[in-house]
Amino acid sequence: MLAVEVVSPESAHRDRTVKLRKYAEAGIPHYWRVEEVEGAPVVHVYELDGPTRQYAPAGIFRGTLKRPVPFDIGIDLDTLLRGT
Template identity: 50%
Template sequence: MQGLSPHAQLIDGGLVFASPQRKWNASVVGFLWAELDAQAPDGHRADREMAVRLGKHQVPEPDVLVVSTEAFERETPDTHYLPQDLLLVVEAVSPDSVDHDRETKPCKYARAGIPYFWRVENEGGRTVVYTYQLDPATKGYGLTGIHHGRLKTDAPFPVVVDLAAVRAKRG
């Protein structure tokens, strides 16, 4: 998808262009990217806003991704990751992307076999993280937690994040 505006995504064969990013989205994406990269286990790295080639007509761009170090350091392809490279995808929901981030993209990530998905919402000025794990039998995500104020989980690896710090940065 060279030559297109930054952050264009291919969803169901159609181009989806990102609206201008809101301050909360920029803040939460940068914050979670840094936290996940710092806390990722050996053999994994966090990246942000990179395309994932799920299929011929499916190339979404998650806000944050946790990938294998091998995939992170790989020289080619350098424009996207493949589903098998990913451990976790994170989508920060904005008013312009609600349907894609809550419904369309999680279904596609699950069908591609990506083990974990997090959805991040701004609920009345508070950052809330919904965590999901793939059920391999149904190829769908099951909710594993709703985190207010503090995100603490052992899956896909031990993570502790002070979600209130996001609000403090961009209140």
């Protein structure tokens, strides 16, 4: 299972803290937070530590996101803002 949040200025605090905690408490193993930084998308990837039920950072991706878990995926992040 994967939860993805796209951060807006209005939701930044909630997405970075409250939702991160709530998803961890719910046992969701993967959490990605997408933010716009200097006009480009940046994806913060977290993986759940089962025993502590807290997320550990697993990477920050710019340009291209390649992950083998929770499924093998590659995304050209630069196309996200262009809508292509």
